[in-house]
Amino acid sequence: MAQVKKEPFYEKTIDVFGGYNHNLRISPGEYYDGENLTSSYYPLFRTRHNRAIFTNVGMGKLQGLNSGGKLSYIKNGKIYYGGKEVSGLFFPDIEKERQFVSLGSFLLVFPDKVYLNLNDLTQYGSLGATFVTDGSVSYSLCTIDGTAYSDYIKSDTAPEDPENGDLWLDTSAISLKQYSDYSSSWETILTTYVKISYPNIGKAFKQYDGVKISGAFDEQFNTTMIIWAVGDDYIVVTGIIKETKTQESALTVSREIPDMDFLCEGENRVWGCNSEKNEIYACKLGDFKNWNCFMGISTDSYAVSVGSDGEFTGAIRYLSSVLFFKENYVHKIYNTNPPYNLATSRIKGVQKGSHRSLCVVNGTLYYLSPTGICKYEGSLAFALENVFGTTYYYNAVAGEFRNKYYICMSSEANKRRLFVYDTKSGIWHKESCLGSIIEFACHNSNLYFIQNMIGIKILGMIDGEQPYGEFTGELRGYSEESINNWYAETGLLGLEFSGRKYFKNVTIRFTLDETEDPQKASYLKLYAEYDSSGTWELLDESGAQKTHGFTIKANIPRRCDHMRLKIEGRGKCTIYSISLTVQEGSDL
Numbered sequence: 133m134a135q136v137k138k139e140p141f142y143e144k145t146i147d148v149f150g151g152y153n154h155n156l157r158i159s160p161g162e163y164y165d166g167e168n169l170t171s172s173y174y175p176l177f178r179t180r181h182n183r184a185i186f187t188n189v190g191m192g193k194l195q196g197l198n199s200g201g202k203l204s205y206i207k208n209g210k211i212y213y214g215g216k217e218v219s220g221l222f223f224p225d226i227e228k229e230r231q232f233v234s235l236g237s238f239l240l241v242f243p244d245k246v247y248l249n250l251n252d253l254t255q256y257g258s259l260g261a262t263f264v265t266d267g268s269v270s271y272s273l274c275t276i277d278g279t280a281y282s283d284y285i286k287s288d289t290a291p292e293d294p295e296n297g298d299l300w301l302d303t304s305a306i307s308l309k310q311y312s313d314y315s316s317s318w319e320t321i322l323t324t325y326v327k328i329s330y331p332n333i334g335k336a337f338k339q340y341d342g343v344k345i346s347g348a349f350d351e352q353f354n355t356t357m358i359i360w361a362v363g364d365d366y367i368v369v370t371g372i373i374k375e376t377k378t379q380e381s382a383l384t385v386s387r388e389i390p391d392m393d394f395l396c397e398g399e400n401r402v403w404g405c406n407s408e409k410n411e412i413y414a415c416k417l418g419d420f421k422n423w424n425c426f427m428g429i430s431t432d433s434y435a436v437s438v439g440s441d442g443e444f445t446g447a448i449r450y451l452s453s454v455l456f457f458k459e460n461y462v463h464k465i466y467n468t469n470p471p472y473n474l475a476t477s478r479i480k481g482v483q484k485g486s487h488r489s490l491c492v493v494n495g496t497l498y499y500l501s502p503t504g505i506c507k508y509e510g511s512l513a514f515a516l517e518n519v520f521g522t523t524y525y526y527n528a529v530a531g532e533f534r535n536k537y538y539i540c541m542s543s544e545a546n547k548r549r550l551f552v553y554d555t556k557s558g559i560w561h562k563e564s565c566l567g568s569i570i571e572f573a574c575h576n577s578n579l580y581f582i583q584n585m586i587g588i589k590i591l592g593m594i595d596g597e598q599p600y601g602e603f604t605g606e607l608r609g610y611s612e613e614s615i616n617n618w619y620a621e622t623g624l625l626g627l628e629f630s631g632r633k634y635f636k637n638v639t640i641r642f643t644l645d646e647t648e649d650p651q652k653a654s655y656l657k658l659y660a661e662y663d664s665s666g667t668w669e670l671l672d673e674s675g676a677q678k679t680h681g682f683t684i685k686a687n688i689p690r691r692c693d694h695m696r697l698k699i700e701g702r703g704k705c706t707i708y709s710i711s712l713t714v715q716e717g718s719d720l
Contacts, residue, residue: 141636142716144625147709148175151559152551154521158623164696166620169561171554172534177707179618180563184596188609189215194582194589195223196230199575200239201250203607205582205591206230211241211248215605218253221246233395233402235420240402245389247420259421261336262386271349271377273301273308274327278361278368284308286374290318303374325360326353326371330383334362337387342416342425342433344386345369349379356424390423394447394487398454401434403465405456407443412436412456412463412474430469438463440476446487450497451510457482457490459502462513479513480506488571489528489539493555498537500528505539505553516553519560525549531572533579533594540569564617576601615652619700624664626694629716635660635688635695636713638671642684645704646676654703658684662692676703 150162151171158164161175170180189207198204202214209226211218223230223244233240239248240259249255274280284299285291291300294311300318301308309318337343341359348354352371361368367385390413392404401414414434416422425433438456446457456463459482464475480501482490489500497508504520506513528541537553550565567585574580578601579594593599596612603610626635640658647654654676659668672686688695699707 142714143711144714145709145711149177149707151519151554152562153519153560153623154523155519156521156623160622160625162623163620164623165562166618167562167564168616168618169620170552171536171557171559171561173706174554174557174559177620177705179616179701179703179705180561181594181598182596182613182616184593184599184610184612186591186593186607186610188606189591190606191585191588191590193226194591195226195228196232196241197571197573197580197582197591198232198234198239199573199580200232200234201237202604203573203575203580204232204239206241212605213239213248213250213253215603215607217605218248218256220254221248221256231395233397235397235400235402236418238420240395240420242392242395242404260387260389261421262384263333263336265330265333265383267330268378268380269333269383270327270329271371271373271379272327272329273373273376274325274368276323276325276360276368278325278327278363278366280327294318301374306372306374308372323370324372325368326373327366327368328353328383328385329366331365333365333385334359334367335364337362337367337385340422340425340427341387342422343367344388344424345384346386347381347383349377349381356426358425358427387421388424389421393444394456396447396449396454398449398465399452399469403447403449403454403456405444405447410438410440412438412465414454414472417469432470434470434472436472436474438474438476443484445484446482446490446499448490448492448497450492450508451495453510455497455508457487457499459484462508477511479508480515481513483526483528485526486528486541489530489541491530491532491537491539491572493532493537494535496555498530498539498553498555500525500530500539500541517558529569529571531579531581532574534577538572538579538594540565542568614649615647615702616704617700617702618705619698621698622696624694624696625712626692626714629714634691634715636715637685637687638697638713639683639685639709639711640699640707641709642682642705642707644674644676644682644701647703652702654701654705656684656699656701656705658686659698659700660688661696661698662690663694664696668698 146161148161153162168180192208194207196206204213209223231242237251245259286301288304296313298311308321308324312319344356345353357369359367395404400418402420403414405412416425416433417431423433440461442458453464453466465472467473482499483502486500505516524544525541530539535556540550548565548568550563552561567583569581569583571582583590644654657673658671672684674684
C-alpha cells in the first residue's frame with residue numbers, strides 16, 4: 133500500500149516587534165503599513181499615548197511656536213506668552229510664516245524684525261530704526277564725545293608762533309592738526325569726528341550703533357557709520373569738514389536689519405542668511421539690533437559671501453558651530469569669536485521647503501534631504517535606512533521628544549504623514565495626522581505642535597496623558613484624545629517556502645483596555661489577505677481583555693501561496709506575541 137508523505141508543520145513566532153517599513157521585503161516583526169503604534173515599549177507591540185488639544189486656545193490663525201521660558205505663539209495677529217496675551221504688540225499679516233529666535237531673555241520675531249523682553253512684557257519694539265529730517269541739519273567738528281572744539285585756526289598754511297595744544301584745520305589737505313611742543317611740529321589727528329545735529333535725531337539710536345546715512349551734503353557721510361556718541365538731538369560720526377555746514381534737504385539715518393531667509397542663535401549672536409545675495413550674517417555680540425557695527429573688535433557684527441550655488445535651505449546651531457544648508461552643501465561657521473572660520477562641504481543638504489525638519493536628538497542632527505532622511509554628526513551626512521519604499525516626501529517639519537524624532541511631511545499625493553523615528557532602537561512608526569502639522573516646539577519635557585485642519589489651526593501636545601509642567605492663561609484648558617484607533621499590516625508571509633502551503637492558524641497573545649466611552653468600545657480584529665488579492669477577510673475579533681496574555685486563535689480556512697495579516701483595533705493594546713502555524717504543500 134502506497135504511503136502518503138505527511139508534510140511537516142512549522143510554527144513561526146514573532147515576539148520582537150519592529151516598526152514601519154514600506155518596502156516589498158521586510159522582516160517578520162515589521163509592518164508594511166499601519167498607524168498609531170509606538171516603540172516606547174519595545175520589543176512589545178504597543179499603541180501610542182493619547183495626545184491633547186488646548187481647547188481654550190481656540191481655532192484661530194496660529195503662527196509661530198517657541199519654547200523659551202514659557203510657551204509662546206502668535207494667534208490672530210497677537211502674541212501670547214505662557215497663555216497670556218502681550219498687550220499692544222500686533223502682527224498685521226496673520227497668514228505669514230514666522231520664525232522665532234531667542235537671545236537671552238529676548239524673543240525675536242522674523243520677518244517682522246520685532247523683539248519682546250520676556251522678563252518685562254511691556255518692553256518690545258522694532259529691531260531697526262529710521263529717522264528722516266525735515267528742516268535744517270547742522271554739521272560741526274567735535275571730539276569723540278561730541279564736545280565742540282573751543283577754537284581752531286583754518287588756513288592753507290601753518291599758523292605762526294603756535295603754542296602746545298593749538299589746533300589747525302589745514303584746508304589744503306583737509307586735515308585737523310595739533311601742535312606739540314615735544315616734537316615742535318604739527319601732528320595730524322588721525323581720526324576726527326563730526327556732530328550732526330537736528331531735533332530728536334538721536335532718540336532712536338545708542339552709542340556704537342552701526343547706521344546707514346543717506347542724503348548728506350557730503351558723500352563721505354553717505355555710507356555705513358558708527359555712532360560714537362549720541363544725545364536726543366545729535367549723533368557723532370567720523371568725518372572732516374572745513375567749516376560748520378547746514379543743509380535743508382532731508383537726511384536719513386537708519387539702523388538696518390538685513391532680510392534673512394533662515395535664522396538661529398549661536399554664541400550669543402543671532403545668525404541669518406540671504407539667498408538673493410548669497411550672504412551669511414551675524415549681529416553684534418549680544419546686540420540683536422546691530423548688524424552693521426564694524427569697529428575692528430571681537431564684538432563686531434559679521435557678514436560673509438559664500439561661493440556655492442543655489443538657495444539656502446535651512447540654518448541651525450549644532451554643537452559649537454552654526455550650520456547653513458543648501459540642498460547640496462553645508463556652510464559651517466566655527467570659533468567662538470571673530471575671526472570666524474567658514475568651511476564648506478558638499479553633502480546631502482536640507483531639501484528646499486524642509487528647513488523646519490532640522491532637529492537635534494541625542495546630540496545628532498536629523499533632517500529631510502532631497503533623497504531622504506539624513507543624520508549629521510559634525511562632518512558628513514549619512515542617509516538613514518529607507519523605510520518609505522518608493523514614496524517621495526517633501527515639505528517637512530520636525531520636533532524632538534524623548535529620544536524620538538517626529539517628522540510630518542507631504543507625500544507625492546500631497547497627503548501629510550506623521551512619522552516617528554526612535555533614535556535608540558532605530559525603529560520607525562507612523563501616526564495619524566488629521567490635517568497638517570506645520571510646526572513643533574519642545575517645552576517642559578513635552579512636544580507641542582500647531583496643526584492645520586482645512587485652514588483652521590489648533591495647538592496640541594504629543595503626550596496628553598502626562599502633560600508636564602504648570603499651565604497658565606488660556607493654556608489651562610486642554611482635552612485628551614478619548615479614542616485612539618490603530619492598525620498594522622504585515623508584509624508578505626510564506627515566501628520563504630517554495631510551492632503552495634497551508635496557513636493552519638494564527639495565535640495572538642495580547643491585552644486590550646476598555647475605553648472610557650461605552651459607545652466606542654475597545655476591540656481587536658484580525659484579517660487575512662490571500663495571494664495579494666486586495667481583499668481583507670475577517671478571521672476573528674475580541675473585545676477588551678485586561679487579563680495578561682489573553683489569546684485569540686484563528687483558523688485560516690484556505691490554501692495559498694502567500695498571505696498578509698492585518699490587526700486593527702481601538703483602545704490601548706499590547707501584543708506580546710503572534711504565532712503562525714504553516715504546513716508545506718505541493719505545487720498542485
